[in-house]
Every structure is written in structure tokens, then in C-alpha cells.
Amino acid sequence: MRNFFFILLCLSLVYGILLILPGYSRVHSIPFYQSQSFNNIAHGTGRELVPGNTLEGAINAVAVGADIVELDVHLTLDKIVVLRHDASIDTTTNGSGYIADMTLSELKIFDVGFHEDDYPTKLAVAGIRIASLESVFKALPNTRFLIELKPDDRETGVQLCWLVLAYGLQNQVLVGSFYSSVLENFRQVCPEVPTSLGEEEARVMVLLSWIGLGHLYKSPGYSVQLPFEYYGVPLVSKSLIRAADELNLAVDVWTVNDPQKMLKLIELGVDGIITDRPDILQAIDI
Numbered sequence: 500m501r502n503f504f505f506i507l508l509c510l511s512l513v514y515g516i517l518l519i520l521p522g523y524s525r526v527h528s529i530p531f532y533q534s535q536s537f538n539n540i541a542h543g544t545g546r547e548l549v550p551g552n553t554l555e556g557a558i559n560a561v562a563v564g565a566d567i568v569e570l571d572v573h574l575t576l577d578k579i580v581v582l583r584h585d586a587s588i589d590t591t592t593n594g595s596g597y598i599a600d601m602t603l604s605e606l607k608i609f610d611v612g613f614h615e616d617d618y619p620t621k622l623a624v625a626g627i628r629i630a631s632l633e634s635v636f637k638a639l640p641n642t643r644f645l646i647e648l649k650p651d652d653r654e655t656g657v658q659l660c661w662l663v664l665a666y667g668l669q670n671q672v673l674v675g676s677f678y679s680s681v682l683e684n685f686r687q688v689c690p691e692v693p694t695s696l697g698e699e700e701a702r703v704m705v706l707l708s709w710i711g712l713g714h715l716y717k718s719p720g721y722s723v724q725l726p727f728e729y730y731g732v733p734l735v736s737k738s739l740i741r742a743a744d745e746l747n748l749a750v751d752v753w754t755v756n757d758p759q760k761m762l763k764l765i766e767l768g769v770d771g772i773i774t775d776r777p778d779i780l781q782a783i784d785i
Contacts, residue, residue, distance in 0.1 A: 632659070
């Protein structure tokens, strides 16, 4: 029993010291997040309104009030960055195959519809095709984009970097990925374009915030995107928001389509909500 109390005392002392230690410097503010305090972010280009990850979806998302268009990208056989969530085209087109094995010209012969599992009863208008990211940049030159690198590779990030810089959109693009290693590579090849935190990086930040030590996290990115809950446990809390504020990190929450959950998160103080229904979020009086 004495040993237990001794260990407990030591742990308490260590924790107390960690609490008073100075944290890392705040990340500097970036133009991507400076225009307003809250962002309506269209998930997959607003994929419940128009087939997701499409040029038509992106244009519609902006029209219904999205501040930021979130989209996913892959790389074609001929090294073209295209909008696409899955590595294959089977789930949302009338074709079959993998994007990495096909050229953009080959991909463009197929029509894109709603996801066969998520929206099996929805019908899309004919003529929607897989789009290059360049076509989206041309159509929406003043829009901000949250771009997720889907493949676990380096080359997609290299091509994305070149495209963003070629169009001078480094202040309008934020890059994310579930793979922290992909983001580490992207930060090396493209320091001009800001990133969010990868899944492993976000996990460390969240855990530190839960125990009151968020100030000790050294952030390699400028924002964190988190699900509303994980296996039924809410992830976004006041302590997390407080830790993010101390680090000057934006907190964007996905994927929220319910108005009541939207209101709850807005009241909690999140910086953005990633939603399939940017029209519903736009209608809420913030």
C-alpha cells in the first residue's frame, strides 16, 4: 500500500510539473483561415446534393453557401490529379477499374452518379464525368479548398503541389490526409502550402488535450479535422477546443448533416463543420 501511494505521489508531482511547463509556440495564422471565424465546409463537394467529388458538385456547393469545398484526389496513369474518393471507379460510375491504371481520357467516358451504397435511390443527371482538379481551379478561382490526399504515396502530393502553385492558390488550399507519413512528405516537397494534421498526429493532440496537456503538443499543421464522435464517444469537447485555441489550430468536425448537432458544435466553438448538406448549415443563423 505504501508503494502505491508513493507511486501516486510521484505521478502527481510529474503531472504538476508538466502542467506548468511552457508549451510550444502557437502556429502562425494563415490566410486560409483568416477570412472568417466559422466555415461551412462542403464534404466531398456536397455529395448529398450533387454526386460527390465532381466539378458540378463543387460549383453547386459554392452556390448554396459553402465557404470551403472539401474534396478528395487521386492520380491517373498519365499523372493528372482528379477528384475521387475511392481508388476504383466502381461505386459511383457506370465503369469499372482503378484510377491509377487509367488515363484521364479513359476515365472521362464514364458517367458519375451518386454512391451506390450511400444514396442507392438517388439519380444524377446525365453527363457528369470524373473531373481534373485543374478544371475545378479554373471554374472556381476564388474558392478555398480542403484537399485530401487519398493514396498512400508521394507522387500524388508532388503533382498536387505543382498544380496549386501553378495557379497561385497556396493561400486558398489546405491539404490533409489520413496518413501522417503522406503529410510529412508533402510538407517537405511543398512547404508553401499548409496542411492539417494526419490521423496519428491528431490522435496525439486529442489525447494530450483530454489530460490537460494540450499545450505540450508541437503541431506540424494548422488545423485538425475530427469526426463528431468515435464509436459513440464524443471527440470534440471544451478541453479540446481550448487546447486547439492555445495552439492556434482550427478545429473542423466531420461529417455532420443533422441541424441539432450542427448547432451544438457551433455553440461549442468549433471553427468549421464538414457536411454533405452545406445548404442546411447555411440556413442556420450563426
